[in-house]
Amino acid sequence: MTSALSAEAPTAPPAPAGTAVLARLEAEAIHIIREVVAEFDRPAMLFSGGKDSVVMLHLAIKAFAPGPVPFPVVHIDTGHNFPEVIEFRDRTVERHGLRLVIGSVKELIDAGALQERADGTRNPLQTVPLLNTIAEHRFDALFGGARRDEDRARAKERILSLRDEFGQWDPRNQRPELWNLYNGRHRPGQHVRAFPISNWTELDIWRYIALEDIALPSLYYAHEREVFHRDSMVRAVGPHSLPGEHEPVERLWVRYRTVGDMSCTGAVRSRATTNDLVLNEVASATVTERGATRADDRLSEAAMEDRKKDGYF
Amino acid sequence: MTHTPTPGTLLRLATAGSVDDGKSTLVGRLLHDAHAILSDQLAAVTRSSAERGFGAAPAGSDTRDDPDAGPALDLALLTDGLRDEREQGITIDVAYRYFATDRRSFVLADCPGHVQYTRNTVTGASTADAVVLLVDVRHGVVEQTRRHLAVATLLRVEHVIVAVNKIDAVDYSEEAFRAVERDIVQVSRELRGPERTGSPGGPEPIVVPVSALHGDNVVTTSTRTPWYTPHTPGTSAYSGQALLPILEQLPDADASARRTEPLRLPVQSVIRAHGGYRGYAGQIAAGTLRVGDTVRIQPGIQLTQVTGLERTTLQEQHAAETSTAGTSATASEVAAAGESLTIRLAGDHDVARGSVLTDPQRPAVELDEVTLQVAWLHQRPAVAGSRVLFKHGTATIKALVAEVSDRLDLNTLRSGPADQLQLNDIGTVTLRLASVLPVDDYSVSKRTGAGLLIDPADGNTLAAAMIHLPDPQDADATAPDSDEDWLNS
Numbered sequence: 022m023t024s025a026l027s028a029e030a031p032t033a034p035p036a037p038a039g040t041a042v043l044a045r046l047e048a049e050a051i052h053i054i055r056e057v058v059a060e061f062d063r064p065a066m067l068f069s070g071g072k073d074s075v076v077m078l079h080l081a082i083k084a085f086a087p088g089p090v091p092f093p094v095v096h097i098d099t100g101h102n103f104p105e106v107i108e109f110r111d112r113t114v115e116r117h118g119l120r121l122v123i124g125s126v127k128e129l130i131d132a133g134a135l136q137e138r139a140d141g142t143r144n145p146l147q148t149v150p151l152l153n154t155i156a157e158h159r160f161d162a163l164f165g166g167a168r169r170d171e172d173r174a175r176a177k178e179r180i181l182s183l184r185d186e187f188g189q190w191d192p193r194n195q196r197p198e199l200w201n202l203y204n205g206r207h208r209p210g211q212h213v214r215a216f217p218i219s220n221w222t223e224l225d226i227w228r229y230i231a232l233e234d235i236a237l238p239s240l241y242y243a244h245e246r247e248v249f250h251r252d253s254m255v256r257a258v259g260p261h262s263l264p265g266e267h268e269p270v271e272r273l274w275v276r277y278r279t280v281g282d283m284s285c286t287g288a289v290r291s292r293a294t295t296n297d298l299v300l301n302e303v304a305s306a307t308v309t310e311r312g313a314t315r316a317d318d319r320l321s322e323a324a325m326e327d328r329k330k331d332g333y334f
Numbered sequence: 335m336t337h338t339p340t341p342g343t344l345l346r347l348a349t350a351g352s353v354d355d356g357k358s359t360l361v362g363r364l365l366h367d368a369h370a371i372l373s374d375q376l377a378a379v380t381r382s383s384a385e386r387g388f389g390a391a392p393a394g395s396d397t398r399d400d401p402d403a404g405p406a407l408d409l410a411l412l413t414d415g416l417r418d419e420r421e422q423g424i425t426i427d428v429a430y431r432y433f434a435t436d437r438r439s440f441v442l443a444d445c446p447g448h449v450q451y452t453r454n455t456v457t458g459a460s461t462a463d464a465v466v467l468l469v470d471v472r473h474g475v476v477e478q479t480r481r482h483l484a485v486a487t488l489l490r491v492e493h494v495i496v497a498v499n500k501i502d503a504v505d506y507s508e509e510a511f512r513a514v515e516r517d518i519v520q521v522s523r524e525l526r527g528p529e530r531t532g533s534p535g536g537p538e539p540i541v542v543p544v545s546a547l548h549g550d551n552v553v554t555t556s557t558r559t560p561w562y563t564p565h566t567p568g569t570s571a572y573s574g575q576a577l578l579p580i581l582e583q584l585p586d587a588d589a590s591a592r593r594t595e596p597l598r599l600p601v602q603s604v605i606r607a608h609g610g611y612r613g614y615a616g617q618i619a620a621g622t623l624r625v626g627d628t629v630r631i632q633p634g635i636q637l638t639q640v641t642g643l644e645r646t647t648l649q650e651q652h653a654a655e656t657s658t659a660g661t662s663a664t665a666s667e668v669a670a671a672g673e674s675l676t677i678r679l680a681g682d683h684d685v686a687r688g689s690v691l692t693d694p695q696r697p698a699v700e701l702d703e704v705t706l707q708v709a710w711l712h713q714r715p716a717v718a719g720s721r722v723l724f725k726h727g728t729a730t731i732k733a734l735v736a737e738v739s740d741r742l743d744l745n746t747l748r749s750g751p752a753d754q755l756q757l758n759d760i761g762t763v764t765l766r767l768a769s770v771l772p773v774d775d776y777s778v779s780k781r782t783g784a785g786l787l788i789d790p791a792d793g794n795t796l797a798a799a800m801i802h803l804p805d806p807q808d809a810d811a812t813a814p815d816s817d818e819d820w821l822n823s
């Protein structure tokens with residue numbers, strides 16, 4: 022007899038081994054990247070230095086080898102990024118001979134075109150510079166590293182997602198997406214977001230990173246750092262993340278499961294210093310990565326949906 | 335007859351059902367019992383359930399009280415992603431879910447049941463290895479059930495599983511289950527046609543009695559359905575097993591079947607690099623490929639040789655692991671269906687995006703007029719004379735709807751003459767193409783037998799199209815008999 026459902030946290034099952042799953046996901050992602058490049062005039066790829074965008078760039082390099090990556094990478098810089106991540110971004114761009122386009126939140130704030138939020142987080146402010154950058158460079162397709170397992174609203178998004186002249190997503194009016202035939206036709210002013218790693222899970226990403234030995238920013242691995250506690254999250258002490266009077270600072274072993282702004286991204290306590298150790302940790306996690314580490318997603322039950330409709334990543 | 339799965343393969347599932355069949359609850363139950371729900375997601379659902387007045391009574395408590403029930407949750411909230419859905423208690427769009435057991439990884443396309451959203455079921459089914467269709471045991475086979483079975487048959491989804499839900503609501507009655515089971519098998523046979531039974535596109539559906547609400551036969555076999563046993567005459571080979579173990583055992587159609595098909599490699603793009611490098615990038619749609627093979631460049635009759643393959647290390651490693659013949663050293667040199675790669679060819683040929691590299695012994699058929707079975711997905715109806723774009727493989731060409739010939743009546747399961755198709759209709763159209771395309775019959779090769787009809791004005795997708803080639807053995811094939819079951823011809 023089956024027991025009634027309880028609200029206890031379940032434990033994660035052992036993960037399937039073998040290369041079949043990753044081989045299928047890799048082939049699918051490369052196919053998508055090549056389709057978009059073939060069918061669009063001015064594609065670009067969002068690259069933040071976060072693990073998902075690092076994997077996506079790795080796949081793009083494979084898709085066009087031995088030729089060069091035929092599009093620029095775009096970073097929407099909030100000015101609140103971890104310095105380690107910006108340094109990693111620049112190193113990666115240089116190593117692969119890529120062209121980097123930066124959209125700056127800070128510049129828009131300084132120019133008075135954007136208002137700093139009362140809570141100080143700048144993640145939700147990325148939409149305007151993102152849309153400005155798309156318009157300025159006339160990009161008609163933008164690759165994003167979003168995964169459908171991240172969030173309930175993302176779970177509903179197509180691999181090729183049409184955006185209107187205002188960059189908005191209309192979840193009630195999405196095109197059907199059939200077989201592996203991606204219909205990217207759009208009118209002038211519209212653009213398409215393409216998500217080649219839609220079907221990857223956090224665990225798939227880490228398995229692939231371990232298997233392919235892909236370099237990541239050091240933040241993803243356990244290190245000792247000064248932290249404080251806020252909103253039941255562990256927050257790094259830094260220029261954009263200062264503890265309050267009643268928020269005592271301590272030194273802890275932590276790592277980051279996601280990398281966003283210093284002002285809204287939390288760390289998790291961890292001793293996982295290598296890919297294999299991180300893999301074990303992710304496989305037995307009882308909290309989702311965004312739930313564990315993103316203050317911006319806690320704003321409301323539909324926080325991601327609202328930001329996506331407005332043109333967010 | 336149980337199958338040994340390849341460890342750690344990926345199975346793509348689509349779920350479909352009518353409103354209130356309990357589909358979201360079943361999906362929530364699968365995810366929860368497969369431990370795919372983490373504690374913060376569970377906490378959010380617990381909070382929302384309480385706010386929406388669940389709590390003491392489980393979701394769908396029109397069934398019966400369970401004295402064992404603990405803090406009950408509205409499991410549907412685990413899957414409903416958008417604000418409108420949570421507020422209206424409905425599902426709007428295809429949602430993709432991910433879970434894994436120690437035997438397999440699953441990608442689940444959760445398709446909504448509203449009649450106006452049937453196009454989403456077509457979307458989910460087009461990439462699915464298996465469809466799980468929900469039927470309420472108290473209502474039996476309804477029009478939506480016929481529609482979903484028709485879509486699964488039309489799209490030739492490898493495995494069809496029907497979960498006969500709410501078995502708790504009829505006191506776990508075998509009689510009630512068998513009556514629904516008989517109807518499902520009957521409808522499925524009529525859709526597939528007598529001679530289709532047992533053919534590649536048409537296995538019998540696997541029918542399972544479940545209670546999504548209480549978890550009976552979802553992850554483990556229930557003691558409350560003792561009559562649901564293995565080897566019951568007239569039932570499927572999986573009889574007696576719960577839904578999840580069945581899903582874990584389904585043979586991996588993707589890996590085996592497509593390898594034995596003749597080679598089809600639609601060229602996505604030409605890759606140029608320093609040193610005069612010129613390669614052709616694509617994903618193998620069917621068959622296998624190795625250096626030295628002779629391929630035909632279609633459209634056209636030119637033959638050339640494969641002089642090199644650029645493959646990822648992961649694909650080589652996977653090929654070596656999955657090979658059953660030869661030493662792994664040679665097996666790893668064979669690229670197979672599903673792999674994305676770049677190939678080099680001998681000589682200078684006109685190969686570009688839209689070209690298809692094929693097996694010269696078994697090439698694709700080149701046609702400038704094709705008969706299509708279509709699922710019409712747009713408000714703008716299909717009528718003769720419409721100008722459309724036909725997207726097929728990596729080619730998109732102009733086309734004209736020459737004729738709309740028939741439409742499937744979901745009540746009688748017969749196709750009758752029609753001169754237009756409306757949203758959600760399934761029927762047959764003939765398309766005149768601006769230039770020849772190398773095509774296959776959808777029943778022979780899904781990837782090169784499928785296409786999209788696109789509105790050239792606004793770019794919207796109008797229809798999912800499956801190419802139907804006239805059988806050269808059959809003299810009457812060019813004039814299909816409209817009285818016949820439309821899938822039979």
